[in-house]
Every structure is written in C-alpha cells, then in structure tokens.
Amino acid sequence: DGGITQSPKYLFRKEGQNVTLSCEQNLNHDAMYWYRQDPGQGLRLIYYSQIVNDFQKGDIAEGYSVSREKKESFPLTVTSAQKNPTAFYLCASRLAGGPHNEQFFGPGTRLTVL
Amino acid sequence: AQSVTQLGSHVSVSEGALVLLRCNYSSSVPPYLFWYVQYPNQGLQLLLKYTSAATLVKGINGFEAEFKKSETSFHLTKPSAHMSDAAEYFCAVSGKNTDKLIFGTGTRLQVFP
Numbered sequence: 001d002g003g004i005t006q007s008p009k010y011l012f013r014k015e016g017q018n019v020t021l022s023c024e025q026n027l028n029h030d031a032m033y034w035y036r037q038d039p040g041q042g043l044r045l046i047y048y049s050q051i052v053n054d055f056q057k058g059d060i061a062e063g064y065s066v067s068r069e070k071k072e073s074f075p076l077t078v079t080s081a082q083k084n085p086t087a088f089y090l091c092a093s094r095l096a097g098g099p100h101n102e103q104f105f106g107p108g109t110r111l112t113v114l
Numbered sequence: 115a116q117s118v119t120q121l122g123s124h125v126s127v128s129e130g131a132l133v134l135l136r137c138n139y140s141s142s143v144p145p146y147l148f149w150y151v152q153y154p155n156q157g158l159q160l161l162l163k164y165t166s167a168a169t170l171v172k173g174i175n176g177f178e179a180e181f182k183k184s185e186t187s188f189h190l191t192k193p194s195a196h197m198s199d200a201a202e203y204f205c206a207v208s209g210k211n212t213d214k215l216i217f218g219t220g221t222r223l224q225v226f227p
Contacts, residue, residue, distance in 0.1 A: 004157075006157075031213055033214075040123065040219060040220075041219060042204065042217045042218055042219040042220050043158075043204070043217040045214060048213065048214065050213055058214075088155075090157055090158065092158075094213070100146045100163070100165040100208075102148055102160050102163055103215055104160075105150075105157035105158040105159070106157050107156055107157045108155070108156065108157050110155070
C-alpha cells in the first residue's frame with residue numbers, strides 16, 4: 001500500500017536534547033512538508049522541499065532543521081534551540097504538477113519535552 | 115496574500131441534524147480550496163477539493179461544499195450527521211504558482227445522540 005509513514009508515534013525528550021522525527025513516503029511524490037499542530041492554532045508550516053537536496057523555510061522554521069537526501073525521505077530535527085517543542089508534528093507529501101494537487105498526510109508524531 | 119477563516123472553533127449538532135461548517139477565504143488569484151478531516155491523534159484526510167471545474171463539490175462520507183465567489187466562501191455541509199462524523203475539520207487554500215497550503219484554525223464537530 002502506498003502512503004506516508006512517520007515514526008515514532010510518541011516521542012519523549014529531555015530539555016536540551018536534539019531529536020529527529022522520521023518521515024518516509026512511497027507515493028513517488030516530489031514535494032514534502034513538515035507542519036506543527038498546537039491546539040486552536042491549526043497547522044503551521046515548518047519546512048518544505050520540492051526536490052531532492054533543496055528545501056525552504058516555512059513560517060516557523062526557527063529551532064528546526066531538515067534534510068532531503070532522498071526523494072522518499074524528509075527527516076525533521078527538533079533542536080535544543082526550539083523553546084517550546086511539545087506539539088503534534090505532521091508530515092505531508094504532494095505530487096508535482098500544480099497547486100490543485102492535494103497534500104497527503106502521515107499519521108503524525110506527538111513530541112513531549114519532559 | 116492568501117488566508118482562510120473558519121468561523122466557530124466548536125460546532126455541536128444532534129445525530130441526524132444538518133452539519134454546516136463555515137470557511138471564508140481571501141485570495142488575489144483564483145483559489146484552489148480543500149477540506150480535510152482529522153480524527154484524534156491521527157493525520158489529516160482529504161474530504162473534498164475545489165479546482166474550478168464545478169462549484170458544487172461532493173466528497174467522501176456524504177459531505178459536500180459549494181464554492182461561492184461572490185461570498186468568498188466554501189462552506190462544508192452534510193444533510194444528516196452521524197456519530198462517526200465527530201472530528202476536527204480544516205479548510206485550506208492554495209493559489210496558482212504556489213506549492214503551499216494555507217490552513218484555517220479548524221472547527222471541532224461534536225455529534226450528540
């Protein structure tokens with residue numbers, strides 16, 4: 001089955017630690033996205049990538065980093081510089097070809113800082 | 115700049131009643147509009163999308179939405195609510211020459227027996 005996988009489902013981190021969230025897709029989509037979701041705030045874009053080895057900052061990139069070494073993978077690192085990292089993180093992908101193409105979402109990773 | 119406003123962060127209906135979730139958009143170019151649904155602790159699933167082909171769009175699970183340019187609206191409706199419709203619903207907009215979606219803040223739908 002084609003889709004997007006995110007791991008782990010739940011993640012706990014101590015303050016001051018970096019942590020990497022995994023996102024893999026087998027849909028052969030060109031673009032991939034990372035969002036952060038907080039209650040009452042909807043989805044906010046962290047980073048996105050349209051092609052391998054290239055990515056752009058979204059609206060809230062500070063304290064986060066990404067890489068896009070392979071088309072199917074787009075890991076997100078939450079660094080110790082992110083002041084309030086506890087949130088639900090969603091990865092998405094989209095087929096190139098126009099803005100009418102919808103984004104497909106993974107199941108999400110819930111990160112809790114202890 | 116594009117934006118989306120969802121009126122009402124919480125909507126409650128009785129089972130069998132009409133569901134109406136409101137979405138208004140702002141866009142300087144013809145928009146593409148999307149409705150997504152999210153169940154607790156899960157990702158988002160596409161309900162339906164408007165891509166300028168037809169103003170009345172039918173989606174999954176009996177939902178539909180009507181694009182009204184004069185009102186800059188794309189409200190989501192379902193004639194008869196079911197308990198399984200309880201979830202959070204997000205409206206989103208994208209325009210030409212952009213790879214990004216702009217999301218509303220979401221509306222949580224509760225369905226009472």
